[in-house]
Amino acid sequence: MKLDHNFFNRNCAVVAHDLIGKKLVFGEHAGIITETEAYRGADDPASHAHRGITPRSAIMFGPPGKSYVYFIYGMYYCLNIVTEPEGEASAVLIRGLKLLTPPLTHLNGPGKLCRHLGITTRHNGIDLLSDPTFYVSEGIQDVDVNITPRIGIKKATEKPWRFVLTL
DNA sequence: AACAGGATGCAA
DNA sequence: TGCATCCTGTTT
Numbered sequence: 665m666k667l668d669h670n671f672f673n674r675n676c677a678v679v680a681h682d683l684i685g686k687k688l689v690f691g692e693h694a695g696i697i698t699e700t701e702a703y704r705g706a707d708d709p710a711s712h713a714h715r716g717i718t719p720r721s722a723i724m725f726g727p728p729g730k731s732y733v734y735f736i737y738g739m740y741y742c743l744n745i746v747t748e749p750e751g752e753a754s755a756v757l758i759r760g761l762k763l764l765t766p767p768l769t770h771l772n773g774p775g776k777l778c779r780h781l782g783i784t785t786r787h788n789g790i791d792l793l794s795d796p797t798f799y800v801s802e803g804i805q806d807v808d809v810n811i812t813p814r815i816g817i818k819k820a821t822e823k824p825w826r827f828v829l830t831l
Numbered sequence: 832a833a834c835a836g837g838a839t840g841c842a843a
Numbered sequence: 844t845g846c847a848t849c850c851t852g853t854t855t
Contacts, residue, residue, distance in 0.1 A: 736850065740850050
């Protein structure tokens with residue numbers, strides 16, 4: 665069963681936590697989400713939406729359930745999913761995926777994940793609530809989630825907004 | 832532990 | 844114009 669508007673229309677840290685163990689489907693690929701991070705808006709200096717609406721960050725202010733793909737360091741793409749009601753900037757960065765489709769590897773890291781799946785900015789702004797080939801559904805039950813500070817950032821490193829599947 | 836690769840966005 | 848960046852593989 666595909667996760668719906670009610671799932672994504674909540675605080676991004678709660679959604680990021682609950683996405684651990686869920687199943688991400690992207691075309692021919694599918695995998696269990698193993699690592700996420702939550703990003704917000706004005707109250708989050710590490711977020712692209714910290715300085716308000718820009719051409720890049722506008723999607724984070726929009727309705728929940730849409731993809732936000734950004735390009736970074738000249739060679740990597742990162743996949744996020746927008747959460748919270750329209751007007752509230754927020755997104756969940758998908759940082760780890762255990763593939764259920766060949767070659768069954770663990771894609772640890774947001775850049776590697778997008779490179780393997782073929783996700784680029786062409787896939788920015790897709791509505792995961794209605795797209796038939798790009799969505800999130802129920803995955804494994806009763807997962808144990810480890811909560812840590814976010815990594816790879818210099819600002820707001822104190823917020824415990826990183827969530828990792830404990831094996 | 833350090834850095835280069837390399838494009839984009841935003842500050843100056 | 845310049846520089847920092849929600850990264851990663853490769854080299855000290």
